[in-house]
Amino acid sequence: MLRLLLLLSLPLFILDQWSKRWIVEHFELYRDEHEVIPGMFWLHHAANTGVAFGMFNGTKYANYAFGAIAIGALVMITLLYRSNFFVGKLGRLAVALLVSGICGNFLDRLQHGYVVDFLKFDFGFWPFHPWPSFNVADSCVVVAAVCLAVTSFQAQTPSSNQSPPT
Secondary structure (H helix, E strand, C coil): CHHHHHHHHHHHHHHHHHHHHHHHHHCCCCCCEEEEECCCEEEEEEEECCCHHHCCCCCCCHHHHHHHHHHHHHHHHHHHHHCCCCCHHHHHHHHHHHHHHHHHHHHHHHHHCCEEEEEEECCCCCCCCCEEEECHHHHHHHHHHHHHHHHHCCCCCCCCCCCCCC
């Protein structure tokens, strides 16, 4: 697992932090926007103190609450990993992606007081009109969730230390 953390989590964390730093340095918060693909994809600088889709954004203690939840999630992931909860390669991939995403957004909360979002898409039809802004860390968490969903449908073989059902 350490190898996966070093080869996947760390590079994604670095990419996330580098891209956010670049956005903060080159885009004024909520003012500048650069259209990358006309009518579909923009780079901009948005602040999110809430969670997915901007829920609870701007509420008084949201940043503190979600920062604490991030720490709790990392502790829970560690405990679950040690109890072999994440099975197979896909499960371990999900852990690596979750660690990267959680750490990336948590560091934003510490550094900026909000999560830096900068990827803005509009596919022109509901529910993708416009899609809420996001970042590399958010992408890691979403892909991890998909991986965990897929692993939940895979058949699991009982481990050697479990007794058969009676």
